[in-house]
Amino acid sequence: MQATNILILILGLGLFAFYLGRGRSLALAKPLGGIRHIHSLPSYYGAHVALWCALPSLLLLGLWMIFDDPLINSIVLKSLAAGGLVTESSGESLLMNKVTNLAQGILPRQGAEPELVAAADLMLRLEVISRWSLTALMMTLSLMGFGWSWSRISSSFRARPRVEKVMEKLLLTCACVAIFTTLGIVLSVLFESIQFFRSVPIDDFVFGLDWSPQTAIREDQVGSSGSFGAVPLFVGTLLISAVAMCIAVPVGLMSAIYLAEYASKSVRGFAKPALEVLAGIPTVVYGFFAALTVAPFLRDLGASFGLSVSSESALAAGGVMGVMIIPFISSLADDVITAVPQSMRDGSLAMGATKSETVRNVIIPAALPGIVGGIMLAVSRAIGETMIVVMAAGMAAKLTANPLDSVTTVTVQIVTLLTGDQEFDSPKTLAAFALGLMLFVVTLMLNIFALQIVKKYREQYD
Amino acid sequence: MTKPVNTPVNNLEKIRKSLGRRNRSEHLFRWYGRLAILIGLAAVTVLFTDIVSKGHGAFRISYMQLEVEYDQDLIGVDNLTDPEQLILGNWQAVPKQALRQQFPDVSGRSDKRKLYGLVSNGSGFDLKDRLLANPLLLGTRETVWILADDDIDTYYKSWLDGEPYAARLSDKQVQWISELHDQGKIRLQFNSNLFTRGDSREPEQAGIRGAVMGSLFTLLLTLMLSFPIGVAAAIYLEEFAPKNGWTDFIEVNINNLAAVPSIIFGLLGLAIFINFFHVPRSVPIVGGLVLTLMTLPTIIITSRAAIKSVPPSIREAALGMGASKYQMVLHHVLPLALPGMLTGAIIGMAQALGESAPLLMIGMVAFIVDIPGGFSDPATVLPVQIFLWADSPERAFIEKTSAAIMVLLSFLIVMNTSAVWLRKRLERRW
Numbered sequence: 001m002q003a004t005n006i007l008i009l010i011l012g013l014g015l016f017a018f019y020l021g022r023g024r025s026l027a028l029a030k031p032l033g034g035i036r037h038i039h040s041l042p043s044y045y046g047a048h049v050a051l052w053c054a055l056p057s058l059l060l061l062g063l064w065m066i067f068d069d070p071l072i073n074s075i076v077l078k079s080l081a082a083g084g085l086v087t088e089s090s091g092e093s094l095l096m097n098k099v100t101n102l103a104q105g106i107l108p109r110q111g112a113e114p115e116l117v118a119a120a121d122l123m124l125r126l127e128v129i130s131r132w133s134l135t136a137l138m139m140t141l142s143l144m145g146f147g148w149s150w151s152r153i154s155s156s157f158r159a160r161p162r163v164e165k166v167m168e169k170l171l172l173t174c175a176c177v178a179i180f181t182t183l184g185i186v187l188s189v190l191f192e193s194i195q196f197f198r199s200v201p202i203d204d205f206v207f208g209l210d211w212s213p214q215t216a217i218r219e220d221q222v223g224s225s226g227s228f229g230a231v232p233l234f235v236g237t238l239l240i241s242a243v244a245m246c247i248a249v250p251v252g253l254m255s256a257i258y259l260a261e262y263a264s265k266s267v268r269g270f271a272k273p274a275l276e277v278l279a280g281i282p283t284v285v286y287g288f289f290a291a292l293t294v295a296p297f298l299r300d301l302g303a304s305f306g307l308s309v310s311s312e313s314a315l316a317a318g319g320v321m322g323v324m325i326i327p328f329i330s331s332l333a334d335d336v337i338t339a340v341p342q343s344m345r346d347g348s349l350a351m352g353a354t355k356s357e358t359v360r361n362v363i364i365p366a367a368l369p370g371i372v373g374g375i376m377l378a379v380s381r382a383i384g385e386t387m388i389v390v391m392a393a394g395m396a397a398k399l400t401a402n403p404l405d406s407v408t409t410v411t412v413q414i415v416t417l418l419t420g421d422q423e424f425d426s427p428k429t430l431a432a433f434a435l436g437l438m439l440f441v442v443t444l445m446l447n448i449f450a451l452q453i454v455k456k457y458r459e460q461y462d
Numbered sequence: 463m464t465k466p467v468n469t470p471v472n473n474l475e476k477i478r479k480s481l482g483r484r485n486r487s488e489h490l491f492r493w494y495g496r497l498a499i500l501i502g503l504a505a506v507t508v509l510f511t512d513i514v515s516k517g518h519g520a521f522r523i524s525y526m527q528l529e530v531e532y533d534q535d536l537i538g539v540d541n542l543t544d545p546e547q548l549i550l551g552n553w554q555a556v557p558k559q560a561l562r563q564q565f566p567d568v569s570g571r572s573d574k575r576k577l578y579g580l581v582s583n584g585s586g587f588d589l590k591d592r593l594l595a596n597p598l599l600l601g602t603r604e605t606v607w608i609l610a611d612d613d614i615d616t617y618y619k620s621w622l623d624g625e626p627y628a629a630r631l632s633d634k635q636v637q638w639i640s641e642l643h644d645q646g647k648i649r650l651q652f653n654s655n656l657f658t659r660g661d662s663r664e665p666e667q668a669g670i671r672g673a674v675m676g677s678l679f680t681l682l683l684t685l686m687l688s689f690p691i692g693v694a695a696a697i698y699l700e701e702f703a704p705k706n707g708w709t710d711f712i713e714v715n716i717n718n719l720a721a722v723p724s725i726i727f728g729l730l731g732l733a734i735f736i737n738f739f740h741v742p743r744s745v746p747i748v749g750g751l752v753l754t755l756m757t758l759p760t761i762i763i764t765s766r767a768a769i770k771s772v773p774p775s776i777r778e779a780a781l782g783m784g785a786s787k788y789q790m791v792l793h794h795v796l797p798l799a800l801p802g803m804l805t806g807a808i809i810g811m812a813q814a815l816g817e818s819a820p821l822l823m824i825g826m827v828a829f830i831v832d833i834p835g836g837f838s839d840p841a842t843v844l845p846v847q848i849f850l851w852a853d854s855p856e857r858a859f860i861e862k863t864s865a866a867i868m869v870l871l872s873f874l875i876v877m878n879t880s881a882v883w884l885r886k887r888l889e890r891r892w
Contacts, residue, residue, distance in 0.1 A: 069740055164788045168702055174694035175703070178715040178762070181755045185726055188733030251498045258495025275502045280878055281509070282816030284845040285867050288852045292860060293512050323505045330502075352477075354484055356491035377721060384723020386819035387845075391852060411725050411819070418732065418823050436729045440722065447721040448714075 003065060006135060010061070010142060014054030017146050021049030024153050032155060040160035048152075048159045051166055052145035057138040064134050072126045076119050099123060189440055192433030199427050200228045205434060207231065211397035211408075213417060213428050228431050230438070232397035236314070236407030240389060241382040243318025243403050244325055248382075249375060251322075252329030257359055259330070260337040272334075279327040287391030290320035295392055302404065312394040312406040321388050325378050332377065336370030336457065337363060369457040376450035380443040386411040410435050513871070517864025523653040523666060524615040525607035526581060526642060528560040532593055532600050542597045553586030557608055564647075565638060576632050580639075582609040584667045607651065612665035612858035614639065618648060630857070656865060660833045661847065665858035668851070670866050672833045676746060676826070676841030677815060683750025683837060684757060684814050689807050691754075692761030693796075696803075699762070700769040701791050720759035727756045728823030736824060743825035744840040752820050757810035764806025768799040801888030808881040812874050818845035844870050 025045035029035045035042055073096055080095065095116075101107040102120035109117055153159075197205070208229015255275065259268050295316035302309030309315070340363050348358040364371070394406030395416060417432035534540050536559060539551040558578050562568070568577050582588075585608045592606070593599050610618070613630045618639060620627040628636055642648040659669030695716075703709040731752035735741045741748045772795050780790040821827065826842050827850065834841035842850070844866065851863040 066739070160786060164786060167788060168698075171694045171698035171702060174691045175698045175712050177691055177695065177755075177758060178712055178719055181719055181730070181758070182715045184734050184755075185722070185730045188730050189726070192733060251501050254495050254498035255502055258492070258499055262492060262495055263499075271499050271503065274506060275499070277506050278502065280812065280816075280874060282818070282845050282870060282874070284816070284818045284848050284852075285509075285513070285871070288848065288863060288867060289509055289512060291852065292516075323502075323509075326502050326505070354488040356488045357484070359491070380721060381723075384725065386723070386725045386822075387849065390819075390822075391849065411723070414725060414729070415819070415822050418729075419827055433729060433733070436726060440726050443721070443723055443726075444718060447718050451717055451721075 003061065006061060006138060007058075010054050010057050010138060013142055013146075014050045017053035018043075018046040018050035020046075021150065021153065022046030024150070025159075028153065028155055038155040039158050044159040044163050045153055045157070047163045049146060049149045051163065052149035053142050054145075055166070056145050057141040060138055060141060061134070064130075068130055068134075072123060072130065075126060076123050079122055080115065080119050103127075185440060189433050189437040192430050193437040196427060196430035196434045200431070200434075204228065205230055205431075209399060211413070213413070213431055226427065228427070228434075230410075230435065232399045233408060233410045233413055233435070234438075235399055235401070236393070236397070237383055237409040237411075239401060239403060239407055240314050240318040240321065240393060240409055241379060243315055244321035244382045245375070245379065247319055247322025248325035248329050248378060252326045252378075253333050253371065255326070256330040256333035256337060257363075260334050261355065261359055261363070275327045275330055277327075278323060279331075281324070283324065283385065283387040284391070286320050286324050287387040287389075290316050290388055290392035294320055307404060309404045310394070310406040312392065313404050314393065314407045315403040317389050317392040318403065320392065321382055321385055324385070324388070325382060328381060329374055329378050332374030332454075333367070333371050336367040336374065336454075339370070340366045367457075369453050373450040373453035373457065376446050376453075380446035380450070383446075384411065384439060384443050386415060390415050410439050414439075513864050513867050516860060517866075517868050519619050520656060520861040520865035521653055522619075522650040523655070524610040524618045524648060525651050526610050527605060527647040527649075528557065528564055528581075528608050529603060529605045530556050530560040530589060530608075531603045532556065532589075533559070534601055539600075542594060542600060548590070548594075551590070553590045554583070555586070556589050557581045557585045560608075565641075573634060576635055577638070579611055580614055580635065582611050582666045583664050584662070585609050607649075609655070609666055610648065612856060615666055616858050616861075618643075619650070622650075627857075656862070660831045661829060661842070661850070662831060663829075665854075665856050665862055668859075668862060670844065670847060670869060672830060673842050673844045673847035673866070674869075675834050676749075676830075677843040679746035679834060679837050679841060680749040680753060680826075680843055681811055681815060683746060684753040685807065685811060687750065687754040688757050688761055688810065689803075692758050692807075692810075693765050693803055695758075695762045696765035696769055697791060697796070700766050701787070701795070716759050716762055719755075720763060723819075724756055724817055725819045725823065727752050728820030730755065731820060731824045742838070744828050744830070744842075746834065746837045746839075746841050748824050749821050749826050749841075749843065750837070752824060753814040753817060756817065756820065757814050760810040760813060761803075761806050764809065765799070765803045768802025768806065769795060771802065772798045798890070801884055805881045805885045808877050808884070812877040812881070815843075815877070816845055816870070816874060818843070818849055821846055822849075844873075 022042045022045060025038060025040075025042040026035070029038045029042070032038065038045075076099060077096065080099075098107065098112075099116055099119045100123070102109060102112055102116055103123045109120075205228050208227060209231050210227045210229045211232050213226045213228060255271075259272055263271065291312075295311055295313060298313060298316050298319075299309045299311050344362055344366060345358055348362040349355070353361065389409045389412050393412055394408050395412065396406065397408050397413075398405060400407060414432045414435050417428055417435075533556070536555045537551045537553060539547045541547055561577050561580060562574075565577060568574060588609060589606070614635070617626060617628055617631050617636070621639070626636075639648060655667060656669045658671055659667060660672030662668040699709065699712065703712075731748060735748050735751055736743055741751070776794050776798065777790055780794045781787070785793065821843060827846050828840060828842065829850070830840050830842050832839070848863055848866050848870065851859045851866065
C-alpha cells in the first residue's frame, strides 16, 4: 500500500500547488489592475504549477513500479548465484518464490536454508531502500517542478496554451489505451503460443484429430504423452454455434421484420424492450438455465422417443446460446431494415406487391449486406461465448456432428486448462493461449469483415 | 421482345387467380413474424419463471427449536476471553447434546450419527457467536432456534409443498422431523445468512455477501478507471483528433475491442497483469483492471454518441464568445453530453457486473469464505459465485444458485432502469 500513499501525497501536493500558483497570479494581477492584465486566467497559472508539480513524479512512479520488482529479483538472484545455490535455470522461479514467501513471512524462517534466509533479508532490505529512494526522488522532482513553474509565473507568461497542450497529450494517451489493449492481447497470446508451438508442432495442433491435454507430472507415468490436436474442439465449437444460429437467425430476423414492418406502435413499444431483456441477462444465468433446465428436459424428451440424448448435449448449449443471440440479431437487423429508404417500399407497394412480397423481394435484398454483417457478428459472439458452454457442454473432446452428443469447445478448454494452479510454462497452460490465439484471430477476422460490410452498407443509404 | 404481348384481360385473369395464393402467403408470413416474437417472449418468460420457481424457496430456511446447555465441561471452555480455548472448544457438542435430550430414546452409533445430522454442521459455531455476544449464558440453559442441515431443509420444504423429497434421508430422520413438526419445533424463517455470510461448503451456511462485496470493489475500481479514461478518449476523438491514419487506427481498434470475446481479456489479464506485472491473483484490483479494458469500448462508443448529439451551434457560440477550444469543451459540450455519458457508464457497469468468463482466468474463481474488506483482499464476484454454486453437487445449492441469480438480476434491472430513466429525464432533444 506504500505506492497508494505516495500517490495520494503527490495528488495532494498538486492540489496545494494549484492554489499557490493561482494565488500568486492573482497577487501579480492586483497591482496591474485586475486579471484582465495578465495573459491567462488565474486558474491556468494554478493548473500549470500543479501539472509541473505532479506529472513528472507520477510518471516516475509508474516507471518505478514496472521496473522495481524485476530489478530487485535479479539482484537477489545474483546474490544467490554467487552463493552457488542456483544450479540450473529452471529452478530459478521456484527459488525466487521461496525467497519471496520467506520475505513476506508466509514461510517460517526456522528450518529454512540460511542462504535463502539471507536472500530474503536482502530482498526486504532492497525493498526498503527502493521505497525510500522512490519517495525521496518523487519529492525532489515535485519540488523542482513546482519551483521551476513557480518562477515562470509573470503577467506575460502564456499559461493557457501550455496547459492545454499537456491536456491534449493526456487525452490522446487515454484514447491510445484501446491500442495498448489490442497490443497487449496480441503480445500475450502470441508469445505464449510461440512457446507452445516450440514443443508442439503447429500442424499437429491445427490438423490433429486427438485432444487429450494430459501431460506427465512424473517421467514414468502411464499415458503421459499429451496430444494437442485441436480439430475436435473446432468441430465442437462450430457445431454448437451452428445450432445457436439455427435458432437465432430465423427467430431474430423474423421478429425484426415483424417489428419494423408490421407491428403497431404499441406492440413494438412492448415487444422490443422485452426482447432486449434477453440481451441483458448475464451469460452465467443462461449457463445455469441450460445445464439445469434445458439439458435434463431434452434428455427426458429424447428418452421418451427412444433417442439417447447426452445430458451435456450440444443441442442444449447451442439452443440456449441461440436464445441469447436472438436480440443481438434482431436489433442489428431492425437497424438495417429501418434504414432502407421508404421510397423503395412505396415503389414496390405501388406496383401491387403485397407487404410480404415487398419484404422478401425488395427490403431483404436491399438490406442483405447489413443483415449478413449482423449475422457474422453474431457468429463471432457464439464462437467466443464461454459461460454457457462451460456450464452446459461437455469436457470430452469428441469428433462428431451429432447435436445430441456431447462436444467440447475452444472456450471450454481454455477455461479448463487455465483454472486452478499449474506451472505457468507447461504445454498444458500454453495450449490455452494457443487456443486463445486461434479464437482471437478468427473472431477478429469475422468482426473486421462484418464491420466493413455494415459500414459500407450504411454509407450507401445515408 | 419478339414474343407477343399478352392481352390485358389475360393478365388480369392471371393476377386474380394468383391473388388467393398471394394473400395466403402474406397471411402466413405475418404469422411467422408473430411466432418469432412469441418465441422470444416465451424464452424470457420461461427463463424468469424457472429461476424464480427454483430460487424463491432459498429466502426461507428451516430452523429447529432445541433446548441447549452451554456446559463448560462439554465444550471445554471456562474462560471466554482465551482465544486458544475458543479455537479448541468442542462447540458442536452443544447442539448434539440438545438433540440427544430432545430424542432420549435414540441409541446406537449410526442412529446417533443420523440424529446429529439433523442440525447444520456449523450450528455449534453459531451458538459460540451467540455465547460470545452474551457471556453470561455460559453454564446456563436456553431454548434457541438452530439452523437445520441442508438435506433436512430440502426435505422439510418439499414436504410442506406436498411432494416430499427424502432421497438423502433415512426413515428415522423423516420420522424425527415429523415429530418435531407436530410439536411445532421446526419452522421456516427468513434466511438472513444468505445476505450476511460468505461462501461455505455447507449450503445452509453459505451466503452471497462475500461475492456482493467482491463485485462492489471490482466494479468501483472499474468505474473509477474506465469512466474518466473513456470520457477523455471520447472527447479527444470527437473534438480534437485530426483526421489522419492514427485516429482511424484508434477507431478501428475500439470497434474491434468491443467485439472481442470476453475470455480473451481474461487471457490478457493473466499474461500481462498477473505474470508480467505480478499483480496478485484473485483480488478485485486485477479483476477491476481486466473489466476496465473490457468495458472501455462500450463507454467510449456511447460517450462519443453523446458528444456528437450536442449541436454544433453551441460550440460555435462558445468559440464566438472567445472561449478556447478547451473551455468550449469543458464548460459547454461536456455538461450537455454528461447524461448520455452516464447512461453509457451505467450500461457498461451492468455489463461488467454480469461478466464472469475473464474473471475465471485471473483466479477470482477461488473458494473464499471471508468477506473481502478492500481492493487487495482475495474475492470472488456474484456471477462467479453463481457459477461455483451451480457446479456444486449438493441439491440445496440449486436453490441457492437461483436465489443468487435473482439478486444479480435485480441489481441489473435496477441499473438498466436507472439508465433508461436517466436518459428520458435528462437527455435533451435539440
